[in-house]
Amino acid sequence: MGAIAPIGASPGECFESAVCGRSGVERVPAELYTGTASLAAARVRTDISGYWPAHQRAQLDRAAQLALIAAAQAIADAELYLSDEESLRAGVYWGTGLGGATSIEESYRQLLLGSGRVRPTTVVMGMNNAAAGQISIANGLRGPLLNVSTACSSSATAIGEAYRALLAGYADVIVAGGSEALITDGNLRAWDAMQALAHADANDASRSCKPFSANRTGIVLGEGAAAVVLEREDRARARGAQIRAELAGYGNASDARGISKPDADGQVRAMRAALAQAGLSPADIDYVNAHGTATSIGDVVETTALKCVFSDSHMPPVSSTKALHGHLMGGTGALELVLAIGAIARCVVPPTAHLEEPDPACDLDYVPNHARAARISAVMSNSFGFGGMNAVLVARAYQS
Amino acid sequence: MDTIKTIKELAAKQFGGEADAIDENAPVDQLGIDSLGFLEFLFELEDAMGFPIPQESVAHVRTLRELATVIDELIAARPAAPA
Numbered sequence: 001m002g003a004i005a006p007i008g009a010s011p012g013e014c015f016e017s018a019v020c021g022r023s024g025v026e027r028v029p030a031e032l033y034t035g036t037a038s039l040a041a042a043r044v045r046t047d048i049s050g051y052w053p054a055h056q057r058a059q060l061d062r063a064a065q066l067a068l069i070a071a072a073q074a075i076a077d078a079e080l081y082l083s084d085e086e087s088l089r090a091g092v093y094w095g096t097g098l099g100g101a102t103s104i105e106e107s108y109r110q111l112l113l114g115s116g117r118v119r120p121t122t123v124v125m126g127m128n129n130a131a132a133g134q135i136s137i138a139n140g141l142r143g144p145l146l147n148v149s150t151a152c153s154s155s156a157t158a159i160g161e162a163y164r165a166l167l168a169g170y171a172d173v174i175v176a177g178g179s180e181a182l183i184t185d186g187n188l189r190a191w192d193a194m195q196a197l198a199h200a201d202a203n204d205a206s207r208s209c210k211p212f213s214a215n216r217t218g219i220v221l222g223e224g225a226a227a228v229v230l231e232r233e234d235r236a237r238a239r240g241a242q243i244r245a246e247l248a249g250y251g252n253a254s255d256a257r258g259i260s261k262p263d264a265d266g267q268v269r270a271m272r273a274a275l276a277q278a279g280l281s282p283a284d285i286d287y288v289n290a291h292g293t294a295t296s297i298g299d300v301v302e303t304t305a306l307k308c309v310f311s312d313s314h315m316p317p318v319s320s321t322k323a324l325h326g327h328l329m330g331g332t333g334a335l336e337l338v339l340a341i342g343a344i345a346r347c348v349v350p351p352t353a354h355l356e357e358p359d360p361a362c363d364l365d366y367v368p369n370h371a372r373a374a375r376i377s378a379v380m381s382n383s384f385g386f387g388g389m390n391a392v393l394v395a396r397a398y399q400s
Numbered sequence: 401m402d403t404i405k406t407i408k409e410l411a412a413k414q415f416g417g418e419a420d421a422i423d424e425n426a427p428v429d430q431l432g433i434d435s436l437g438f439l440e441f442l443f444e445l446e447d448a449m450g451f452p453i454p455q456e457s458v459a460h461v462r463t464l465r466e467l468a469t470v471i472d473e474l475i476a477a478r479p480a481a482p483a
Contacts, residue, residue, distance in 0.1 A: 053415070053416050054413075054414065054416070055414050055415045055416070055433075055437055055440070058414075058440060059436065059437070059440070115447075117446075119440065119443055120436060120439035120440050120442075120443055121436060121439075121440050124436065
């Protein structure tokens with residue numbers, strides 16, 4: 001597994017932060033934002049400028065840079081060394097919402113407000129599949145490649161589709177995940193125009209994202225990347241791989257209702273499909289990493305959907321780690337799967353931080369503010385995207 | 401103006417290394433500069449020179465020395481600045 005996110009530069013660091021309540025959210029600096037609202041965002045604080053020579057970095061959008069780092073971590077963690085022949089059956093399935101958003105915005109800024117010239121690298125940096133291609137190139141992965149863009153569920157969908165591709169025999173191993181880097185003036189202004197963004201907490205901006213709390217005010221945009229190496233079990237066992245977890249089920253269902261308004265029905269069907277594929281009953285799930293974006297409607301709809309899937313007697317603890325890492329958009333599903341798998345390994349449920357005021361409409365066990373020790377065998381990770389695109393992953397402890 | 405010096409200094413800044421160590425007669429791909437990287441380099445060079453470099457003028461350029469020759473020709477062809 002690999003991750004570089006606002007709460008850490010590795011899966012281990014991210015999980016520690018999630019458990020300890022270390023927030024990656026801060027007030028948006030004035031130099032990034034020309035609007036008048038008081039906004040917060042979760043940026044990757046790790047200095048990644050030294051990872052590549054300047055001329056190579058000049059061809060990589062920030063989203064692709066983060067993607068390459070997460071993918072490299074995952075490949076190193078999996079100790080994945082491929083022969084020339086094996087690389088033909090090694091793929092990349094990658095999710096992103098806006099691809100090279102920073103490069104595209106910068107090109108328009110220069111075109112309309114600056115020099116009037118557009119850099120020759122704008123296309124290859126801005127295109128939505130740039131990160132997937134760069135991962136493939138950097139690691140010599142020559143099997144199937146797919147770029148998935150289903151808004152906030154992009155990387156969960158990418159991982160799920162990679163899982164299906166392995167089951168169908170299209171590949172033996174796939175680097176899957178997602179990345180996003182869209183904290184730009186234009187995107188902040190656009191999201192704020194939708195009235196979807198959280199106001200910066202006046203007392204402590206790091207506490208601006210408050211999923212399931214009555215005083216939640218909306219999404220905090222985040223950036224980062226996370227990746228997993230998915231491998232067919234027989235191949236992983238044959239080479240003695242350290243297997244972090246078993247991806248056991250994937251559900252994908254659409255709302256077909258509103259372009260931005262979530263709907264419980266599609267979420268329920270996605271959760272049930274993931275459980276069915278895993279051969280698990282709701283009672284088998286020990287932890288749900290919720291989508292939990294901290295919008296007024298989204299958290300209530302997800303709560304309703306969870307109640308439909310899990311009966312009162314079998315409701316597992318549910319938490320939204322977005323309170324700390326923000327909403328990584330196309331990268332969020334992958335990061336949250338990594339954190340959920342961390343919960344299996346460490347026997348700890350990460351909390352929902354900043355849950356300050358109970359909301360009668362959000363009345364589940366959200367593990368408020370403090371991590372909880374628990375034996376965790378199976379986890380669910382929910383990702384729901386604009387367009388009504390719901391992707392749910394189920395993973396469980398690997399038992400040979 | 402020493403055009404080749406300007407070009408080599410910009411190349412060193414963009415691609416790393418020392419300007420004096422760059423072989424101006426080597427094909428640019430042997431300097432580790434791919435085609436897109438060369439276009440990006442020309443973009444920066446336009447900024448440095450302060451005038452556009454037409455694509456057709458550099459279509460057959462293979463080395464930094466050849467590029468300097470083209471730039472010198474473009475400079476010579478430019479109208480003189482008003483006194």
